[in-house]
Every structure is written in structure tokens, then in C-alpha cells.
Amino acid sequence: MRMCSRQERIQKDVNVVIQRCKAEDECLFSNFRYADATFMFTYSQGSRRISYSVNVSDDYPDNTYVSNSENADDGLITMDPIPVIFQKIASEMKPNDATSDCPSDCPSFEKTTDNDSEEVHSDGPEEEEDSEEENDYYGGQEENVDDENQKHPQLEADLQAVRDLKGAHAVSLREYPGFDDVDINLHIDVSFLDEETALCWGVIRQEPVTIRLNCSLAQYLGGTVPKVDVFQVSIQKDRFGLGHQIKKIMQTFVTEQWGEQGEQGEQGTVLSLAETPTPSRFNFGFKTSDTDAKSVPDRHRGFLVQAIEYAEKRIPVLNEFCVICDEAHVFLNGPMLRPYVCETELCIFAFQTLGVMNKVTDVIATGAQVVDLLLSMARAALVSCRKDLIFDPYPSVVDPGNPEKLALDPKSKNYDRVSKAFDSLPRIQQMTQTAHSEMKKQMDTVDNLSLPLLQWVISSNRSHIAKLTADKQLEFMHTPHQFLLLSSSPAKEAKFRDARKTHGSTFLFHGSNIENWHSIMRKGLVVASNTKYQLHGAAYGVGIYLSPTSSLSFGYSGIGGYGMQSASQNDNNTAKNKEGQGLQFLKSRNLKCIALCEVITSPDLRRNGTIWVHPNAEYVCTRFFFVYEDGQTGDPNINTQDAKIYDQILKVVTSRHHATKT
Template sequence: MRMCSRQERIQKDVDVVIQRCKAENEGRFTDFRYADTTFTFMYSQGSKGISYSVNVSDDYPDNTYVSNSDNADDVLITSDPIPVIFHRIAAEMRLNNDRGESGQCRGAPGDSDGDNDSDEMYSEGECEYYGGHEENDGDEILIHPQLEADLQSVRDLKGPDAVSLREYGGFDDVEIALFVDVSFLDEETALAWGVLRREPVTIQLNCSQTQYMNGAAPKVDVYQVSKLKDRFGLGHQLKKIMQVFVTEQWQQESSEGKAACLAAPTAPSKFNFNFDPKFNSAKVVPKRNGGFLVQAIEFAEQRIPVLNEFCVICDEPHVFINGPMLRPYVCEGELCIFAFQTLGVMNKVTDVIATGAQVVDLLVSMARAALASNRRDVIFDPYPSVVDPQNPQKLAFDPKNKEYDRVIKSLENLPRIEEMTQTPHSEMKDKMDMVDKLSLPLLQWVISSNRSYIAKLPANKQLDVMQTPHQFLLLSSSPAKENIFRVAKEKYGSTFAFHGSHIENWHSILRNGLVVASNTKLQVNGAVHGSGVYISPLSTISFSYSGIYSNGQQKATSKDESTAQKNGKRFLRSRNLKCIALCEIIKSPDLHKHGDIWVAPNADHVCTRFFFIYEDGQGGDPQINTQKSETYKKILQIVTSRHQATKA
């Protein structure tokens, strides 16, 4: 019986890979097998071997799954055909070899003998990879001289590893990969943005090599090799920014640009980390002194540090009374909100719950507490902007028409987050829709509107002295604020102190920042010691501000109780929640100390680091003093271990 067209195409694509490997005597790839819906092969280097598995679907090449034995949990879902998948894997391994950075890319490391004969790759036809020049035999398409000049300019100005070029034999198309160093991002920002600091961001341009700078503008892709595209935090926003930039600049061949492209390159410019979005200085197009490709890299370097200060959809600067926050987000424009929630930009609830269910549990609890407060018109800020699932042209929850009771109802109709982790998404969605069609979209908003970074601390990274299993890493400062903090820390040094605030206030704090509330509508406890952020080295003082010891019913958790809780409790069980934050404080002359009550008038000198939750009337040890040597050392150990884990 004749095979169906789908099977024929798959078999043909498999044969392309196998035949090309045999023709080029590519011995590192072996053991090619295709059976049913799976194509497998091995990559060997010395005694090490990695097996790759490509699982195809009924709608091949769409929904093709790629995995390898070296990182079984990292599964790539792609629409590329098998030759292109193989092409990318081999190119990543060669790139690994060229850089001498074993394990940086998804593939295994390449050979170390520098054999350029293995640089032939595959697309749906033949494909060749060039890191430099290739002699022309008369039949191949000549590379555009301006492209040659631009490539060389990148190597001269940014380094030999800052660019690569792939040419497809017999085709005019080329693939240019620009590698942008992001090691300048601080650890907190990289963690919150889902970026690997040790690995460059790849900006990929697909264009014509004979019509370079004259033909159609390239298609742009942005990714980090070691991360799935849908898990790369900056992917959508930076891809859109770079596509607009490339399209606008592609054919703008000013006399200055043309001359510079073919002339000797000038010295690279240093970009300034501190851009002011009010003047859109991050959007200023760099001069084309080193050619178009250098210009593109410098524009990306210019935009990346301040992505959080611009809307992820329209790329207009945010207008925040208290300054930008840590995580990128959408602006308040209705068109942007619709696009953000309906076009797949927003993180999926299933992904977030799968990786951080306890954080979702905490976010929902904070929202409930804010809504239950008699100050909800002040502290339930921002109010949700949620697209109606039954009518995508309107908002079901609209800040212009606040319906607090309706929001409360939808939150109350949510199943327990713990239950959601144990139920398939489709089943849970159907179940939730039967009860309240707005519950799931509202949960999505609660998750995505959080502009701080929160992660549950593993048991071995927790501060035992806090006597609660509910301990979280909490980072909310923008890159600009962290930079200000870092400079001040180098000058004055820093220490740690507690900040106490009722749980109802944290829905707003996570989205608007820890601000000076003195003499504003947010003030609750007065400002007897002046205006500023109130902190204390003593837990008992900050506990009182958070309400833990306000009614005399709370009791400190014993060590035995704390150990039992840590071993057995993962999710919050109570609505009676109290909390306290541990902050890092700059020890500048501006820090006013009134006994054990400290006041920091400059909010930029206070950065949240950890967050602790207590429930059912329990409280932590009231005798904790962050300035005691033993306690201070324990805090530093946790901070240091977190930084080491981030660098790993």
C-alpha cells in the first residue's frame, strides 16, 4: 500500500538528514532510526553520548516535540521540519564548541578539533553555516559585499563570537544571528525576567543575501538557546521591538551609514544603563558608525535594561507615580489590555500554577484580604482589567466601573489552588466555567498583574528563626532602583531590617512598590518620627505593625510546631493571615534611628528581599534582632546561597 503524503514527507525529511550525514562523513551523528511517529539519533563526543528524539504529530511539521537525554525535562515544541530541527541542533553544538562553553546550548558540545568540514547543515534543501568566508565555485550565490563588511564590523567591534551566518546552498536566504551579552543584568532582574545571564540573547534575522539592505525587511526572532521560546521571559516584547526597529531601519541608507558600513569601523560606544523613559532616550536610534548589524546590537543593548519601563504591547513608556517596578507588564490602554489577554502574550495559568502554585495561592489570598478591607477603594489598586471571555470586545472587569462585590464573588468561586494542581487543565477549566466564567480570567489577571518577583524558598534555604514554613523570596525593585541601591551600598554599606504591614496592603505593594506612605491616603499608623519607610531590626516591632500582636491572641510558634509545619504544610489553609517582610537597608546618614524604630526617607534605599506568612493566630519569635551577629550571619548565608544558585 502506498504511504500517505504525510508519511512520505516525514520519510523524505529523515532521508535528507541521513544522506547528508553520510555524504559528508559526519561521524558524530549515528544510529538514525525512524519508526511510527518518532525519529531518533545519537550524538557522540568521546565517551559521551546524547540521544535525541523527534516526535511528529498528525499535522507535521506543526506540533513536533524535540527532546534529548541530556536534559529530558526541556522539551521543545516546534513547527520546523526535521531537517531544520537537525540543522539547529548541530549549529548549536558547533557554536558551543567555538565558544568552548560546554553545556551552554541545548545540544551537546561540538568537536574541539576546529574541523570546518563539518559546518554543512540542513534545511529543506542543503544548508551551510559560515562563521567566516567561503570560496565561490561559480555556482553558489555570492554574499553581498555590504553584508560581508557588516559582519566583519560586528566581529571587530563586538568580538568574534558576537555574530554568525548561515547560508542555504542554492538559495538566496541567509540567517544572521546576533548574540547580545546580557551579563550586565543584575541577578535579581535576570531571575525575575526569566533570563540566563551567562548566555547571550540571540537576535536572528532571516533575509536575502543578494538584496541585503535593499530587499524585503528581515523576519526577526529573539530567544536564548537553552530556554524554550515560550519560557524566555523577554521573548515577545523584545522580538516586537527589534522587528519594528529592523523594518524601519532596513532601507534607510543614509550617506553616513553607507560610508561607515564599508569603511574601517570606529570604536564601540558604551551604553548607559540608566535611561529615562520620560525622554524616550532608550528609543534613540544609535548612529550607524559600525554598520547596520552593530547598530542593531547596540539598540538591543540599549533597550534590554529598561524593558520593564515600557508597555509590552505598545512599547510606550509607563506612567507610574511611584516609578517603574521589576517585571514588564502591559499599560492601561484598552487596546493593549485586549491584545495582552487575547493574543497569547500573557503567561498561561497552567504554566504558572505548575511551577509556582504556592505563589499563586499567596497572590489570591492578598487580593481577598484587600477586597475584604474597609479601605479597599484605596488598597485594592490596581483594580482588575479583564476581557469578557464571552465577548472579547468588552471588559468584564473595568477600572472605570468598579464592581467590588462581583470581583469578590469570582474569587470566592475559585477552587483551591491545591486542587487545581491535581486536576488536568481542560477538566478544571470546564468545571470553573460551569460555576463562574470570570473566575479563570480573573485568576489570570491576579497572576499576570503582579509586577514583583516571588518564589517559595525551599526548606533548606529558609530562615529557621522565622518559625513559619511559608517563606518567600520577594524582589520588587526595578533594575534602575537596584542600580541606585547598589551604588549607595558600595558607598555606605547595608544591613537588614523588618517591615511590617497588614496582609491587605500587599496586593498594592506588589504592583506599585514599597513607598513612603506618610501623609498620603495610604497612611494608617501615623508618622510620629517623620516621613519615610518605617522599618525595625526587632521582629516584635514590625510584627505589631503587621497586626500579629494587635489583639493579644497570637502566640509565637514553637520550634517543634515550626518543623512540623515545614514538613507538612505547602498551601495556605486559613484566611486569618499575617505577614512581615525582611528588607535590605542602606546605612546612609539619611537613615533616622529612633531607638529600634528606623525611618528611611528615601524609598530607593529600601529593597524587599524576603517575605514571611503566618496563619491561624500564629506568630514568629518576637525576640529576633537582625543586628545580632548570629542572626545577621544566617541572613547573609541565605542571601549568598541564593546568589550562588542564580549564577549556577
């Protein structure tokens, strides 16, 4: 039996449905058509007609989308093959219910049947299907498989190696009777990620990340290179951004390794677990170098174990590599938390033109206050007299009219053009109520760079910032604008936790003018002492300056949102705000921002009255962020070393961890 492709299997499944309907005396389904990866048919009963569409994906039968004309906005994503989908639809449409209206709680499969035409329209060749093949899907006798399609012995050995090393839950298999085709699902445990990282990366840490390899059942490593897919069952695929990065990494790995392993498989050498030493468990908390992260694990335990261990090495440090080219980022102050694209033009083009950032409206809808804040920070840096230093990074935005050119280029900075695009942005409130396509149309009419710039501001943020609900806020800070702020990479957090066990930790404020936070959100808190970024001297030595008292940090945050410019400049900007980019939540441009950091109380932490200095940036992690409008600073007498204040902070931290876990 020749090997059947996935497309051939789809066509076969379509024909199973068609032949079944032809065999029925009174079938209420007709107008069968298969084109452009969509199987369509119509149900007719009396005056009622319902059109159904079954849209198949590249990883069919997974991620098949079923919809109908009666409930066009209420589709269903399923993992069932087409005959099973059709059977469910048909079973819901019973003859005695055919004329009744669909109840409000009717499943998204909805009803279907048709009695008119026996003519079948399909882009592919129509095949006669016997009843035995139909029974494969409807509980009948299973079709015999030729010897050619028997499972390759090396595949069975590799599967057993995974079960022995990682447990039976670490791998599953789906075979397709009559086809030399198999889906190998490798389930990667990601529970090692801490709650904050999982939240930031959009991962469900209690659920494995599945890496699927679709390959030949009979030839296995001797066949063609598998197609790789990556997903978490509970997350819609187009919203699992991390999955795209893992998929690129694993497809490259499989492509490079499959040939070597294939030669072993061709020789008929079945490797057993007993022939190899037991591997050591990967230390997820250890910061790996570029070479370590990309090094290929020992392959003597079989290809599947090798693939799992490679994935286990790569996932904890995804933030350290470009999401497009997979080259290591070059960080001055160590990696940040959120994965992002590198600064090479080819990667920027790919990132912005391949639709990666098209979900900007979703971000605004769910985090409008955060978008507000990011825009305020960017504009503050842009109008500062220090913009050459602190409006960093400068936007990299592809020209909408010429996708091979950068309209905003860090190599040729044009601050006036960026300012013009900012001034053209609509009000955040308007954005939250407008669909992406309509918003794009409106913004392009005014300035075709305003939407790409907004997308860049959102996507280039490498910290995780989220508005705190009222019950998770620190009441003594006296502002409704309170945010969770996390910027440390998983490796830094792991090192931080180890240091906390040894030295303990405390909470201290860090104040800085809002214009500086555009860069801090993307590069982290840095030791600016004795560098061009230093503003206030280094009287107490080199390090990050912090304080247990709010009054001191409020002072360092600056008198106004644009403390470096004149009052007349600020008035002009306020006028612009009324005409252009209006802020829904932060109604003022005169903002103060301070962060509450957790700091390791190691011996090198220097205490000088209310000024504390830590020379090691690895031992300072942001936790909370507070914003004040119109120059209001809240209570200047807060001291984090006060027992009552400290207990309240710990209570919020503990409740936040608990809420994330549940």
C-alpha cells in the first residue's frame, strides 16, 4: 500500500461522508463541495436551509473549525475527523425534530441534512468507498494494514525509552488505519516555570506543552522529515504566541537531526535503554550560555528522548533568543522577561509583516491602562532634552507602503516624525471599542505610521506589567494606578530565589522620572553610576539607589511628568493631548512613577540612612509599580521597614502568588 498524504486522507474522509449520504434513501444533506481546505454542504428540510462549513488545518484532524449559517459567529474547533463531525451533526438532527427550531443551548455542531441532490462537487478526485472503510469511523470493523505500514521497530523502541525515562504520560501516539501516517505527541512538562513567567509568557504551567511530529509509521527515521506542530490543548492556537517560537526551534532541530537518526534506523539498529547511562536531570534554574542552550543532547537513548531533552533545554531560556532567527540577544544588563525579536532588519521585517502583531486590539481591550502607561512613558522620553539617551530603544517600524524599507529606523532617527505619529493616535477609549480592521482604516487615513508605532510600543515592552485589581492593591500607597511589574528573566529569578534563601530579602522603593521608564521597561534597572545615564551623582558608591522611605523616592521621580522641560513646553503638549492622543485612564501628563522592589539583603547592600545602594543588579527585582497624576505623591511617610507596612506588602505578595496558582 502506498503512503497516503494528509491531503489524501482529507479527501478520503470527505468521500466517506458523500458515499454514506448516497447510500441513504432520504438524506437531507446535499451540495457537497470541497475547495480551499473547506468541506461545505447544505441541510434542507421544508423551508429551512442551513449551510455548513468544515475548515481543515494543516494538522488535520486537529484544529478543524466547524460553523454554520444559522450561528455564523458561534463556531467550534474540534480534533475529530470529518466523518465523525458529520455523524455528530446528523445525530443531532433527528427526523422528528427536523422542523423544530434549534434550541438556545444547541451545540455549535448544529444540525444538518439534505434531500435534494446526489451530485457531488469536489476539487479532488472522487473515490468509491466500501462499507468497511466507512466502518472505520462509525464503530465497525477496522481495516487491515499491509506489512508495509506496520510500526517501525525503532519507533517502538524510542517510545519505550521515553516512557522509561520520562513516564508514560510524556508521549502519546495516534495512528491512522490504512495510512502510513502517525502523529507522535511529546508532552513537555512546564511546571518548572514560576507563576510570574508562565503568566507573562501566556503558558498554562499545569498543562504540558505538546510537540507533535507527523511522520511515516513504517519508515519512521528513514522517511521524510516530519512536520512539527506545538500547542497547549486549552489555549487557542493563534493566541499561543510562545508556541510559534518553540515550533520554529523544534522544526529546525528535527530537520537537522532527522537525517543522522534516519541512517541508524535504516540499518535496523534498535537501541535499548539498558545500553545507555541514565541522564542527569536538566537544571532549569541554571543560566545557560548560548552554546549550552543549543547543544544537542545525547542521542543514544533514541530520537524522541533527544527531542524532549532539547525542548527542555530551550524552553526556560526562550527570552534569551530572537523569536525569528533564534540567535542569542546581546544584552548589556542581562536578559529581560518577555521574548522578543532582535534588532536585525530582516527579523524586524519578518516580525512586523507576518502578522505577529495583528492582535494589538486584543491587547488594548484587555490591558488598556497598561497601553496608556506605555504610551505616556514613550512620549515623555521623546520630548525630553535627554531623548538621545533615554528614548532608547528608538522605534523600528516597517514602511506600510514599502515592506522592504524601515519608515522609522534607529540608524536614522527622526524624532519629529515619531512625534507626529504619536499625535495622530486616537483616544484609548475609542480603540477599546473598535475592531482592528476598522481602527487600522481610521488610523491609516490620518497617519499610516500611527498604528505600526502603537504596535511597536506594545510589542517592544519586555517587562510584564498588569493592572492590579482593587483587592490586590496596597492601600497605603493612595493611588488607584497600581501595577504588577516583573522584568527579571527566569534565570535571574532562579538566581534571586537562591540568594534569598541564603541572605534574605526586603522591599525598597526606587524612584525615577517617567521619561526614564520607557528604557527601563525594555532594558531593566541598571547600575547607572559613573555612566552617561547618571543624573544625580554617586555619593554613596556605584550601584542601584533605593530607599525604604517613600518621600525620598518621590523626590527622585521628578516634580512633573516632564521634569526636564519648561512649563511652556508642557502646556503645548497638554494642548496636543486634547486634540490628538487622549489618555482614557491617565488623564494628566504630569505623572510620577515609583517602583517597589524586592532586594536581597546580602552583605554588599550598603545602608546610608534612608539611601540604600546595591551594587549587584541581579539582586534587585521590581515587583510593583505606582503612578500618581498631577504631581500628587501620596503619603510621603511610608517606610517599608515598618512592621505593619512590611506585613501588608507580604500579604499582597502571598495573595498574588496564591491567585496565580489557582
